Amino acid sequence: MATARDNASPAAPAKSPEERTFRRFREGDSRYRRLSEKIFQSGWSHKCPTYVLRTPPCSASCPSGHDIRGWLNIVRGMEKPAEGMSWQEYAFRRATAANPFPAIMGRVCPAPCESGCNRNQVEDHVGINAVEHYIGDYAIAAGYRFDPPAKETGKKVAIIGGGPAGLAAAYHLRRMGHACTIFDEHEKLGGMMRYGIPGFRTPRTVLDAEIQRILDMGVEVRTRTRVGTDVSVAELEREFDAIFWAIGAQSGRALDVPGGDAPNVITGVAFLNAYNDGRMRAIQGRVVVIGGGDTSIDVATVARRLGHITKENPVDHPERSAFGQMAHDVAETARAEGADVVLITRRPVDKMAAQRHEVEEALRIGVEIRDRLQPVAVVVGEDGRAKALRVVRTELKDGQVVPVEGSEEEIEADLIVAAIGQQGDFTGYEDLNNGRGFIDPDRNFQVKGKPGHFVAGDIIRPHLLTTAIGQARIAAESIDHYLRGEPMAKRPKVDVHHFNLLNKLAETGHAPAEVHEPVRGTSESDFAVHNFEDRSQFEVITHEELFLGHFPYTPRIRRRELELPPEVVLKEEGADRLERYTDEEAQKEASRCMSCGLCFECDNCVVFCPQDAVHRVPKSQRTTGRYVYTDYTRCIGCHICHDVCPTGYIQMGLGE
Structure with missing residues (x-):
């Protein structure tokens, strides 16, 4: 019977209310943190709010360059699609502007975006990867397609x-x-x-x-x-x-130790190629995997699932399959009780490069992981094939992995797979x-x-x-x-997809009369957006710029993974183990996004302004990123709007 469990890392410990409450100023504070914030008392102040768009750390941490905040805001319902388009399709279009594989990446990406998420400072990161999985699977089920180009270049x-x-x-x-x-x-x-x-x-x-x-x-x-x-x-x-x-x-890197050229010592790349091609159908005896990254975990879990052969002919040697020679159908002689698999790694288990939940899954289905071991030689038998791997125990000294003298031992092996690098x-x-x-x-x-x-x-x-x-x-x-015969453009400092307010204004029929670069609007002119500046290409907004006290403790909705008993898993390879969010779960999880660096229309600045200087943009002119404006004839530069802005969108000091 399949049960469900979460595939993510263990939940972060709940923080106390004292730890979660964030105020920019404490009782008794009488000095500004930086002199540049000081307000000179007079009839005017240039320390008035401007609205600054910056890149959130989730996007800055994403190697594919997702506008993650953008599609999370669509899923949560803050940014609305054009009439006739569902929010799911709008989120899919925004997500695939950078990466066309949301369903695959939502399953296998280790999600560095989640490590960078500012929500970690409150209680736990947003389940970005799980929401992407939802978007990708929904798009496949709905049959969404990419449009062909409107015009061909002839190139x-x-x-x-x-x-x-x-x-x-x-x-x-x-x-x-x-x-x-x-x-x-x-x-x-x-x-x-x-x-x-x-x-x-x-x-x-x-x-x-x-x-x-x-x-x-x-x-x-x-x-x-x-x-x-x-x-x-x-x-x-x-x-x-x-x-x-x-x-x-x-091409996988060969195991560069004495005896490493034995025929049953193969690379992780060759092993996985043979398995995915259908050439590797079963495993005989004990498999020793060398590595520590995701590839080594994949090799170990695949080997464990393949079962092992009790009667072996020379033609059935697994290395023959790995090197492209199709052996006869050994599946009939394989028992689905799993091969005996040992994975050795030079570093401690908790320091392995592989994703934590994949390591846990390997352990759950019976892979033995022995850490702090390093191969020194392959022991070769009279038939020229490897029969054991000689290893030495390692320890960390000054950050370096070094062997422990006199700690060598041999691990019996019928197949050795080196998942130690590629070229x-x-x-x-x-x-x-x-x-x-x-x-x-x-x-x-x-x-x-x-x-x-x-x-x-x-x-x-x-x-x-x-x-x-x-x-x-x-x-x-x-x-x-x-x-096009154009010079190569200089890449931006923060080289990802960004929310573009001018594009959004054009999309909703609110484009300014004209645009001057850089885009810095004023309260009087109509050539750009009112007191707005786009710094997203060179600034990432950190949690220090947010008002974290606005966000209550909200536990993450943890994506479920079907947990099959080992004896069933070994028979049901290829099953999709991850269970995607429901519509409601996706929207609820996306609502945990703090929209770092972009207004999410909370009204704090409007409510707390003592001078009635901050107002909502008229509804007929309003869109994402253009929700409030400041009447500078009433603003005294008191900083309160800045202090209570949860997303850090308000910056004091026009043009600074």
Whole structure:
């Protein structure tokens, strides 16, 4: 029987009311924290409020560049869609402006945005990842599609690799009107999302739906085609106007210890490729996994789920499957009681790089994790195959992992999987190799020394899926400039998608008469938005700028994960274990967002102003970010509106 549990980290301990109450000033305070805040008593003060848009730390922490505050505000109902569009579709459109894979990322992204969330200063972060999961799944069920470009540019881009970076680049380039052709050596697109992450984390129906939505924009695909072998780089340079390299780090790093070249010592990449291709059907004996990151956890949980063979023929050796040789159907001889899997890691378990809830899941289904161990040699038997892994205990000294003398031991193994790093395969285009198995980009993600060639993803440096997607977004913008013959634009300091008040005003029919750059409005002129300044491209708003006392303790709605007993899990690989929010849960969780750096219409400044200087914008002119204004003939610069603004949207001192 399946039960439900939360897949997130343990709840943060509830803070006392004293800890949660935040006031800018305490009883007895008589001095300003900064002299720049001091008000000189006179008939006027330039220390009057201006409305400053800044980037929240969730977006600044997101490698793919989401406007997270934007789509959370849509889900909660604060920012309204145009007539005829549901809030779910509006949230989907806003979310996918940066990242076209909300359903996949809502399942597998480790969510650095949640670590940066200012709500952590109150009680617990907003469940951003779970809301994204909701948006993505709802969009698939509703059949939302991406619109093809309104106008074609006539330019053609070759995209080498159909993984997250390649697909994201195709999505952004098609939105710009450029023709795209994806070349991929596999039968299906998806890259690491398909061949590096097991199906019980990225359900294939979900992955296929999000990929197809991109292809339906008019993207040409040539699968089972390897650039450098089936087609040369020179041919691509003749046929296309630009080339985008998203080949990933598809080669795992070998175990560089004596005996590490034994045939049953393979890489984590090779193991997961064999499993996801359907070539790895069962495991014989004990599996020892070396690592500590997400890939090693994926290997360990997959191996555990595969069961083990009690009668083995030489042709059934698992390394044959991993190296592309299809063994006969060993599934019939496999018992679904799980392989004996041991994962060793150099660091303590609580310091492993893998996601905490994935580590807990591995332990739950029977993976043994032994920490503070480092491989020193592979023990090889008379048949030339590995029979054990020799390890040494480690300890931390001055922040460095060092071996403990005299602590060596041997761990029996029938298969050793090294998930210790990756690099690229440059066969056919060796000149792109920087000598370390990767490609070097410049700040605009153009390949150094090769105009017209661009790059993103793990082939730069293996990291998160969301990192590859964010790099592809920037690279696509650089390709657009290149194809248009324009100089590469200087990237903003905070290089993410931002809420754009002028676009919102235009969308709602409230655009100002004209706009001067920088966008700094005044109370008298109609050339921009009243006393507004956009600093989102170079400022991130921290919790010190918020009035945290406004926010009551509100526990996070914790997303549920179907918890199957181990004996059932081992038989039901590929099942979607995460349970998405209901409509009500998604809206309730999104309402916990503090809308850092953007007004969320709480009325505090209107209510607490002692001079009746702050007023709501007339309803006919009102929209998100333009809810209040200040009558400067009545304002005395008392700072009260600033002090009670929960979101930090009000900054004292016009133009400062």
